[in-house]
Structure formats: C-alpha cells, structure tokens
Amino acid sequence: MECHSKYKVPGGKLIEIRLVHKNGTIESLEIIGDFFLLPEEKLGLIERSVEGFKIDADEKDIASNIAEVVSKEKIEMVGIDPASIAKAVKMAVNS
Amino acid sequence: MRWRIVGLETHDAYFNMAIDEVLLERVSEKLSPPTIRFYRWSPSAVSIGRFQSMEEEVNVERCRETGVDYVRRITGGGAVYHDNGGEITYSLVAPEAEFPSGIGESYKDICRSIISGLALLGIKTEFMPVNDIVANGKKISGNAQTRRKGVLLQHGTILYSLDIKRMFSLLNVSKEKISDKMIKNVEERVTSVSAFGNFSLNDLYGALLEGFTEGREYDFGMWSREEIEAAEKLRIGVYGTRKWNFSR
Numbered sequence: 418m419e420c421h422s423k424y425k426v427p428g429g430k431l432i433e434i435r436l437v438h439k440n441g442t443i444e445s446l447e448i449i450g451d452f453f454l455l456p457e458e459k460l461g462l463i464e465r466s467v468e469g470f471k472i473d474a475d476e477k478d479i480a481s482n483i484a485e486v487v488s489k490e491k492i493e494m495v496g497i498d499p500a501s502i503a504k505a506v507k508m509a510v511n512s
Numbered sequence: 513m514r515w516r517i518v519g520l521e522t523h524d525a526y527f528n529m530a531i532d533e534v535l536l537e538r539v540s541e542k543l544s545p546p547t548i549r550f551y552r553w554s555p556s557a558v559s560i561g562r563f564q565s566m567e568e569e570v571n572v573e574r575c576r577e578t579g580v581d582y583v584r585r586i587t588g589g590g591a592v593y594h595d596n597g598g599e600i601t602y603s604l605v606a607p608e609a610e611f612p613s614g615i616g617e618s619y620k621d622i623c624r625s626i627i628s629g630l631a632l633l634g635i636k637t638e639f640m641p642v643n644d645i646v647a648n649g650k651k652i653s654g655n656a657q658t659r660r661k662g663v664l665l666q667h668g669t670i671l672y673s674l675d676i677k678r679m680f681s682l683l684n685v686s687k688e689k690i691s692d693k694m695i696k697n698v699e700e701r702v703t704s705v706s707a708f709g710n711f712s713l714n715d716l717y718g719a720l721l722e723g724f725t726e727g728r729e730y731d732f733g734m735w736s737r738e739e740i741e742a743a744e745k746l747r748i749g750v751y752g753t754r755k756w757n758f759s760r
Contacts, residue, residue: 433565433568447760448563449563449564449565449568449760450561450563450564451561451563451564451588451589451590451591452561452563452588453587453588453589453615453642453643453656453657454563454588455615455658455659456659456660457562457563457586457588457658460563493615495588495615495616495642495643496642
C-alpha cells in the first residue's frame with residue numbers, strides 16, 4: 418500500500434514522505450523536501466534505516482534508529498531532525 | 513588566501529550548476545583557486561533543491577511552452593525562479609576551513625558580503641536564519657550551501673525585480689492558490705532591490721562586487737579550458753539529463 422505525508426517542521430523545513438508498506442512492514446521510503454542534509458548522498462542511508470519497521474512501530478524507536486545513522490555517518494541536517502522525520506513517517510502510515 | 517573573481521556572466525541553468533560542481537571538485541584538488549562568481553540565467557530557469565521532486569514543484573509543461581529551463585541543484589533548499597533580468601546569482605567556493613564550522617554561522621558569515629553590498633545602495637538588510645537575507649522583514653536573498661571534500665560551496669540569489677504572476681505560473685501552485693490574496697501574501701513576504709529605488713541591474717552587480725571583495729585579496733579571472741571542458745561534460749552528462757532532474 419502506498420502512503421504519503423507532508424509535514425512542515427515548526428521553524429524548520431518541509432518533509433514529505435512517500436512510502437510503501439506490505440503485510441504491516443515498511444518496504445520502501447523516500448524523503449522529499451526543501452531541507453538541507455550533508456553529505457547529500459547519505460539521505461539514502463536514513464531512508465533505508467526506516468525500511469523494515471512495522472507500520473505500528475513506536476515513533477520514538479524510528480527516531481532513535483535514524484539518530485543512530487545520523488551520528489554514525491556524521492550527517493548534518495538543517496531544518497529537519499530524526500524526530501521530525503519519524504513523525505512524518507507515522508503521519509504517512511496513519512494517513 | 514587569494515580569490516579569483518569571475519565577473520557577471522550569463523549561462524543556461526545546466527552550465528551554471530555544472531561549473532559550480534566543477535569548482536567544488538577542483539578547489540579540493542587545488543586545481544582551481546577559491547572563486548566567487550556572479551551570473552545570470554539565459555534562458556530564465558527554475559532550480560529545485562537537491563531533495564525536492566521536480567514534478568511536484570515545477571510546472572514542467574509550462575516551462576517547456578515558455579522556454580524556461582528547469583534543473584535540480586546540488587544543494588538543498590527550495591524551488592527558485594531565476595528570471596533572466598530579475599536577479600543576480602553568486603557562487604562562492606573555497607576551503608571550508610576559511611569559514612566558521614557550523615552551517616548556520618558560515619551562512620551568516622558569507623551573507624555578510626551581500627548585506628554590505630546592499631548597504632552601499634542604501635538598502636538595510638539583515639541575516640535571517642537559516643539561509644535568508646531580509647529587508648524590512650521581507651526576503652530579498654535566498655542562499656544554499658553544501659560541502660564536499662573539505663570545500664564549501666554557497667550559492668544564492670539577490671532579487672532585483674519581482675514578477676510574482678510569472679513565478680507562480682512556472683511553479684506548481686494550485687490555481688486556487690494563485691489568487692490575489694496569495695499574490696498579496698507573497699508581496700508581503702518577498703521584496704527586491706527595485707522596490708528600494710531606481711537602480712539598474714548593473715548597480716546591483718557593482719554593489720555585490722564591492723560587498724564580496726571587501727577585505728579579500730583577489731584578482732579578476734576567467735575560466736580555464738579544463739574548467740570549461742569539465743563543466744560541459746557535467747552539463748551534458750548530469751545537469752541536462754532527465755535522470756538527474758527527475759530523480760525524485
């Protein structure tokens with residue numbers, strides 16, 4: 418099933434999520450928006466870190482998984498953060 | 513550090529984005545000097561941020577009909593309409609060690625040149641985090657930054673004049689939203705140099721040149737043959753391709 422959400426981070430940038438889930442599991446995910454993320458090519462690692470989560474997973478667990486990747490890969494984000502991405506993911510699966 | 517200044521020139525969107533990436537690579541390899549360039553876009557173009565969706569942001573059909581280019585930038589941020597006569601764009605490429613390490617602080621540091629330049633025209637502006645410059649609370653300049661292999665690229669636009677109706681016709685804003693109310697709303701949030709006096713585009717360029725060279729050692733220079741060749745390769749192989757521009 419395809420899902421979609423748009424979330425404007427208060428005081429930050431826009432996050433748009435496009436995801437596909439099957440049998441209750443997030444299969445693929447794309448993060449779109451006007452945010453800044455360095456190095457740019459590492460956005461895919463964040464997207465992959467959400468794939469495999471159950472759609473009823475806790476928002477905090479998704480956020481902490483993203484935060485781990487961000488820290489390990491020394492990713493810098495401006496206008497978004499792990500918590501806001503996780504929030505947008507949950508908004509998409511609940512849409 | 514001695515800078516190269518490449519004076520105001522005009523290229524298409526694909527070359528403009530390609531030469532910026534070439535500079536990022538070549539400055540990191542010390543093959544090109546730290547560079548500040550000023551440019552315009554011909555034809556006019558829409559650029560979108562690295563992580564945006566072309567189809568969602570841009571009215572591609574309308575762009576094609578009216579001969580407006582559309583390109584994905586290497587940098588993040590939002591969609592921007594680059595009118596041929598309505599703005600001046602700059603790019604600054606230099607080792608990141610020359611700037612404050614935090615993204616926010618480095619934006620502020622580089623934007624100071626624009627603020628100084630506009631002050632020469634009597635336009636009082638201030639930096640508005642994360643990446644804007646405002647005059648009387650209205651946005652007059654948007655900026656975007658990336659870093660690669662120890663080198664920082666910041667590019668941005670300084671609005672000379674505004675044609676909001678044209679801008680909206682090229683960006684994907686629903687018809688219902690292109691109402692007088694929304695145009696008024698944008699007019700309340702965005703401004704341009706022309707709103708502050710009878711300045712020519714050349715006046716703006718002169719002011720920006722002063723602002724960016726203030727306190728810097730520099731020489732005026734042109735592109736080397738190697739830079740042009742590398743940019744042409746990227747222009748055709750990346751920035752002019754559907755694969756890059758419609759990747760999201």
